[in-house]
Each structure stands twice: as C-alpha cells, then as structure tokens.
Amino acid sequence: MTLLADVVAASQEVAETNARSRKVAILAELLERLDPDEVADAYPDVPLLGFTNHTDTEGLRRAHEAGFDQVVAKSALNERAKDLVEDLTG
Numbered sequence: 001m002t003l004l005a006d007v008v009a010a011s012q013e014v015a016e017t018n019a020r021s022r023k024v025a026i027l028a029e030l031l032e033r034l035d036p037d038e039v040a041d042a043y044p045d046v047p048l049l050g051f052t053n054h055t056d057t058e059g060l061r062r063a064h065e066a067g068f069d070q071v072v073a074k075s076a077l078n079e080r081a082k083d084l085v086e087d088l089t090g
Contacts, residue, residue, distance in 0.1 A: 003042050006030060036066035047088035051077045 010030040014023045036059075040048060047070075050063030054073035063071040069088055077084065 003034070003038050006033060036063045036068065040066040040068060049077075049084055049088055 007030065010026050013026045017023060017026075036050060048063075048068040050060070050066075050068040050071040051074050052059040052063070054075060060071050060073070070084055072080070072084065
C-alpha cells in the first residue's frame with residue numbers, strides 16, 4: 001500500500017470503532033509501517049517531527065537521514081511536545 005492508502009485505511013478503521021484501545025492499536029500499527037523516506041518525500045513542504053523509542057537508534061538515524069526537521073526520543077516528545085511543535089511551526 002502507499003502512504004496515503006495506509007493513512008486512509010487506518011482513518012476508516014479508527015472511525016469505525018468506539019474502543020479507545022483499538023484506536024490506539026490501529027494508529028500504532030500504522031506508525032510502525034511508515035517509512036521515513038516515504039513520509040519525507042510525500043510531504044516536502046510540511047515540517048516533520050519524527051519520534052521513536054530511545055533504544056531505536058536505527059529509526060532515529062533513518063528519520064534524520066530522510067530529512068525530518070526534528071527527531072527525538074518518545075520521552076522527549078512527552079516532555080517537550082509543545083516546544084517542539086512551536087519550533088516547527090514558529
């Protein structure tokens with residue numbers, strides 16, 4: 001599937017369920033399948049914030065190499081989300 005098709009399919013699944021845990025699972029599955037290069041190529045004019053587990057050094061490296069504007073560990077995202085978004089949209 002293409003990036004857009006994956007996002008549309010996940011959106012439809014999320015809309016069709018009322019279970020919050022299922023919604024989270026659907027979105028988590030989508031995020032695991034996304035390729036940083038494909039995302040960066042699909043949205044060249046959109047500021048991109050990449051995040052993953054701090055132990056996923058390969059994922060962090062791939063997002064940097066793909067050209068994401070900011071790449072952080074999930075813990076930093078939790079701690080600094082507002083500042084990170086403001087920096088990207090500033």
